[in-house]
Amino acid sequence: EVQLVQSGAEVKKPGESLRISCKGSGYSFTSYWISWVRQMPGKGLEWMGRIDPSDSYTNYSPSFQGHVTISADKSISTAYLQWSSLKASDTAMYYCARHRQGPDAFDIWGQGTMVTVSS
């Protein structure tokens, strides 16, 4: 079965760092891009950025550039989304998603990771 499995919910304080993960299985991880999508409570979907796991090339939405870092470890078929200094406004559900082929729609989604940032 093709799937993306994300790491569990996180509760952090403002200023803390965090890395969440997304592990692909059932397919060739390096053959498909992975994107990260934010959904703030009660709000819509926002594309954050994507990575090509074959060479770790990334590009980001201007709204998220400089605020998060996307990376991947192809040896363990895992993509990451990380923050160096969280803010309360980072509280959201974060999804990883696989692109169909290259710059294409997202056909497989992770189950989501809820990140709560509160003092």
Added chain:
Amino acid sequence: DIQMTQSPSTLSASVGDRVTITCRASQSISSWLAWYQQKPGKAPKLLIYKASSLESGVPSRFSGSGSGTEFTLTISSLQPDDFATYYCQQYNSYSRGFTFGPGTKVDIK
């Protein structure tokens, strides 16, 4: 940046109704448009890609059309499982991102 709009933002309908949702892009995106369905507490699900191609396993009552700047998602006969929020997404220029529309919530009339 390419901006996406959807109308209506909320739609009240009954089982069996034909439902149409419109998505507009701020500039031409050819046919590089996808539609997703999201239910509360769940990840989005791909329904349509390349404006009119039905994703494998998606019921045929879902269809998409359009090109350029205006697109529609049609549900030919609304079923109880279809009450959800629907998002369009453009992917015309990946260097500019994969922008989502604001969503259309389909609820029970």
